[in-house]
Amino acid sequence: MFHREGQKIILSTFFLAIALVLIAQFYVSIPWLRLSLQVMALVVLILILQFFRNPKRKVERNFDEILAPVDGKVVAIEEIEETEYFNDKRKQVSIFMSPTNVHVTRYAASGEIKYSKYHPGKYLVAWHPKSSTENERTTVVIRTPKFGDILYRQIAGAMARRIVNYAEVGDSVQQGDDAGFIKFGSRVDLFLPLDCAITVTLNQKVTGAKTCIAVVVQKDEEREIT
Known part of the structure; x- marks a missing residue:
C-alpha cells in the first residue's frame, strides 16, 4: 500500500x-x-x-505511552528549553529518517490538537543542531489525558522539499493514525514533560506507531527513583 x-x-x-x-x-x-x-x-x-510505501500497522493504543511518530533512528535524547510553545524545559527525543525509511508521520498519542503551525526555513542536514529551529518545519501540540500537552515537530532535511501536516487545531486524533508525510529525508522531534520516563536509547531504531518512546511515571515509581 x-x-x-x-x-x-x-x-x-x-x-x-x-x-x-x-x-x-x-x-x-x-x-x-x-x-x-x-x-x-x-x-x-x-x-x-x-x-512512498505506507504499511498498515495494528496499533495497541495506550494513554500511558508515547509511541514513535515515525520510523528511524534515535539521534538525540536531552533536556532542552522549548521556546515556541511551552517556554520551559522539556525532554526532547529526536528521530532521524533516512530516505529508505517509511516517511509517514503518525500521531504519537491520542488527544486534541491545541496548536499547529508551519514555518518556512532552511534545508540544513536533518541531524544539524540548528535544524530544529532554522529548517522548514511544522510544530504540532496534542493535549493528552495522561501526559498533558506534548509537542512534535516535523523537520525538513537537506533533501526534503515538502512537509505535509494534517493536524488542525480542534481535531480529535487517535494514537497511530496518519498525521502527515515528509518527502525525502527528514527528522521528527518530540518534546515531552520532564516527569515522564524515556524508554528508548541513543542510536536505537524505532518503528512508527509501534515502539514506545516514553511512559507515565507513577507516584510510587517516582519515589523509588528519588
Missing part, C-alpha cells in the same frame, strides 16, 4: 519508466546501453515505490 501523497509522483514515474523502456527497446541499437537504460528506469520506479 502506498501513501496518498505519492500518488502523482508514482504515476508520473511509472509512465516515464515505461516510456524509457520502450524507447530503449526500439530506438537504441547498442545492447549494453539499451539494457542499462531499461534497468535504470525500473530501479528509479522501485525506489519511488519504496519511499
